[in-house]
Amino acid sequence: MKNFVTKKGNKYWPSQEMKSIAWIKDDKIYKKDKIKFWEEQAKNLQWIKPWKTAYEEKLPYFKWFKEGKINASVNCIDRHVNKNKTAIVWIPEPHNQKKVEISYKELQEEVSRFANLLKKLKVKKGDVVTIYLPMIPEVIFAMLACARIGAIHSIVFSAFSEEALKSRIIDGKSKVLITANGHYRKGEEVYLLDKVKIAIEGTKLKKVIVIPRLAKRIPSDFINYKKEIRKESSECKPEVMNSEDPLFILYTSGTTGKPKGIIHDTGGYLTQAYTTSKFNFNLHENDLMWCTADVGWITGHTYSCYGPLSLGNTLLIYEGSPDYPNFGRWWEIIQDNKVNVFYTAPTAIRLFMKYGDKYVKKYNLDSLEILGTVGEPIDEDAWNWYFKNIGKSKLPIIDTWWQTETGANVINALPGVGPFIPSYAGKAFPGINMAIVNDKGNKVKTGKTGHLVQLSPFAPGMLRGVFRNEKRYKETYWSKFKDKYDTSDGAFMDKDGNIRLVGRVDDVIKVAGHRLSTAEMENALDDDEYVNEAAVVPVPDKIRGEVPVAFVVLEKGKPSDELKKNLIQDVRKRIGPIATLKEIYFVEDLPKTRSGKIMRRILKGLLSGKEIKNVSTLVNPDSVKKIKENLA
Ligand code: WTA
Numbered sequence: 001m002k003n004f005v006t007k008k009g010n011k012y013w014p015s016q017e018m019k020s021i022a023w024i025k026d027d028k029i030y031k032k033d034k035i036k037f038w039e040e041q042a043k044n045l046q047w048i049k050p051w052k053t054a055y056e057e058k059l060p061y062f063k064w065f066k067e068g069k070i071n072a073s074v075n076c077i078d079r080h081v082n083k084n085k086t087a088i089v090w091i092p093e094p095h096n097q098k099k100v101e102i103s104y105k106e107l108q109e110e111v112s113r114f115a116n117l118l119k120k121l122k123v124k125k126g127d128v129v130t131i132y133l134p135m136i137p138e139v140i141f142a143m144l145a146c147a148r149i150g151a152i153h154s155i156v157f158s159a160f161s162e163e164a165l166k167s168r169i170i171d172g173k174s175k176v177l178i179t180a181n182g183h184y185r186k187g188e189e190v191y192l193l194d195k196v197k198i199a200i201e202g203t204k205l206k207k208v209i210v211i212p213r214l215a216k217r218i219p220s221d222f223i224n225y226k227k228e229i230r231k232e233s234s235e236c237k238p239e240v241m242n243s244e245d246p247l248f249i250l251y252t253s254g255t256t257g258k259p260k261g262i263i264h265d266t267g268g269y270l271t272q273a274y275t276t277s278k279f280n281f282n283l284h285e286n287d288l289m290w291c292t293a294d295v296g297w298i299t300g301h302t303y304s305c306y307g308p309l310s311l312g313n314t315l316l317i318y319e320g321s322p323d324y325p326n327f328g329r330w331w332e333i334i335q336d337n338k339v340n341v342f343y344t345a346p347t348a349i350r351l352f353m354k355y356g357d358k359y360v361k362k363y364n365l366d367s368l369e370i371l372g373t374v375g376e377p378i379d380e381d382a383w384n385w386y387f388k389n390i391g392k393s394k395l396p397i398i399d400t401w402w403q404t405e406t407g408a409n410v411i412n413a414l415p416g417v418g419p420f421i422p423s424y425a426g427k428a429f430p431g432i433n434m435a436i437v438n439d440k441g442n443k444v445k446t447g448k449t450g451h452l453v454q455l456s457p458f459a460p461g462m463l464r465g466v467f468r469n470e471k472r473y474k475e476t477y478w479s480k481f482k483d484k485y486d487t488s489d490g491a492f493m494d495k496d497g498n499i500r501l502v503g504r505v506d507d508v509i510k511v512a513g514h515r516l517s518t519a520e521m522e523n524a525l526d527d528d529e530y531v532n533e534a535a536v537v538p539v540p541d542k543i544r545g546e547v548p549v550a551f552v553v554l555e556k557g558k559p560s561d562e563l564k565k566n567l568i569q570d571v572r573k574r575i576g577p578i579a580t581l582k583e584i585y586f587v588e589d590l591p592k593t594r595s596g597k598i599m600r601r602i603l604k605g606l607l608s609g610k611e612i613k614n615v616s617t618l619v620n621p622d623s624v625k626k627i628k629e630n631l632a
Contacts, residue, residue, distance in 0.1 A: 013420075026417065072144075078238070080309075087103060121207050180211040209225050252515055268462070407459075426498055511547055
């Protein structure tokens with residue numbers, strides 16, 4: 001393994017060896033004019049027609065590369081075909097199934113066939129296509145096939161429940177669903193079509209394309225991908241898209257019960273996906289990148305598809321679970337495939353910490369050059385374990401802060417610039433302006449915690465709206481500070497501009513790095529006939545970061561283990577197994593303000609054993625005392 005870092009005090013810096021191969025070697029890049037920086041980067045993409053206006057802002061809206069015409073699939077495929085190299089390495093979970101390598105040429109053929117099939121099913125530019133697929137190569141074919149014909153893909157995480165899938169199909173007004181009959185997870189066959197049948201019932205969606213991942217029959221009212229795809233031509237002319245046409249929507253959780261469809265447009269998103277993949281992971285021609293995120297999340301969109309492919313790199317995807325058949329699986333994959341860039345989440349790192357490093361030791365990880373992390377704050381213990389055991393104290397850890405809404409990385413240290421400080425994400429990426437402000441929107445002093453916001457010019461990868469819900473876009477992101485994008489994260493900055501994140505300030509929680517809304521879980525509980533009212537709050541968890549617990553006021557019946565079990569099931573059914581409540585506390589009353597708002601902060605405080613002082617704003621201060629007794 002190469003030695004890419006040196007230590008000075010409690011900070012790590014890039015070594016000469018790292019600097020000699022880094023795209024960015026010094027911090028001059030941070031001083032560049034921001035719009036010019038992005039223009040220079042966008043020129044690395046292939047445009048059908050160049051833009052005239054680089055950036056236009058009429059808040060809360062802004063545009064990048066306004067008159068530019070582009071197609072994302074051309075950028076991710078066609079322009080790399082002549083390089084004669086592998087685009088995707090796919091590792092199936094079962095050991096007795098061979099890995100699959102797909103060249104850029106094959107990718108072009110597969111995607112074109114898929115695009116032609118979608119066209120045959122009458123999918124047109126601007127239509128939403130829902131994708132409900134596990135980590136198999138066809139998920140990338142499907143995304144790029146949509147991009148090829150200008151359809152907007154809407155991916156739903158394959159472990160989400162039928163109800164979660166249904167609500168996303170309805171909100172997206174989607175007429176076509178791409179799914180699989182199942183996949184392998186922890187050595188088991190997971191069947192998907194029962195969930196699919198329930199999800200589409202009563203919706204306008206009638207066309208379902210099924211990829212036969214398992215040797216199981218495909219019902220005749222569904223379209224068998226394997227059979228139909230053979231009939232399609234391997235050539236498909238790419239649609240000419242405006243830079244500001246939507247590329248995809250992705251539903252994510254917010255503070256209300258209903259998930260919102262975050263819209264990402266083509267030219268700007270692709271520019272930031274490309275640039276951050278290149279600079280943050282220092283990707284060069286022959287590097288192999290493995291981002292462990294499922295494409296059901298934004299990280300999978302940007303770093304398991306659009307980023308590395310727009311650069312013409314090779315990316316690796318793995319179907320299964322990290323602990324199958326044991327906790328050595330990921331390290332075995334890195335060793336056998338000589339992975340250079342490895343990007344994962346703190347929750348996975350904590351899992352490996354717990355199960356010891358004996359598995360890691362068995363494998364040769366010398367091919368690794370850059371380590372990345374994303375999804376939640378990484379504590380110093382996990383950082384150090386990752387650094388020592390996976391990076392052998394030689395590799396930089398690029399801790400990337402960003403959101404579904406930002407489309408790509410926003411805050412992180414650059415591998416050739418540093419510093420890499422345990423638990424600090426780093427500086428705002430070149431071309432991006434971040435600040436920490438108080439409630440009034442004024443910058444706070446160094447070291448003080450405040451709201452993390454983005455300032456104009458807003459980065460090209462930023463969301464352009466909430467699908468069919470302008471009001472929600474304006475209220476969620478632009479009502480608190482007007483001219484600043486509100487991230488809903490708390491953070492503080494050191495004197496050099498390095499940012500440390502402290503977590504969400506709204507009612508969004510992160511369970512194993514997955515974003516969930518407490519309101520969505522509460523709605524599921526409230527809908528149960530036995531429940532009068534419920535409040536969900538996070539409690540810390542050693543591995544998963546946070547897990548949800550609920551306080552429930554009953555409408556009828558009596559508290560029982562049976563009822564508890566049913567209520568836990570209600571929430572899993574609404575969202576999926578990641579939304580499993582760790583505990584339910586039955587209480588008489590929930591602490592509320594005069595305006596009726598449930599004070600989740602107080603509930604959180606009670607759970608962590610904090611002294612709750614100021615209860616004067618509550619209409620029912622007695623409730624706090626009673627809950628405390630109940631918890632004791
Ligand atoms: C959190 C994931 C600390 C943050 C890409 C943000 C992080 C939310 C980090 C978005 C990080 C993400 N350090 N916190 N490196 N990365 N977060 O939309 O609270 O699933 O607002 O996007 O994850 O989650 P989302």
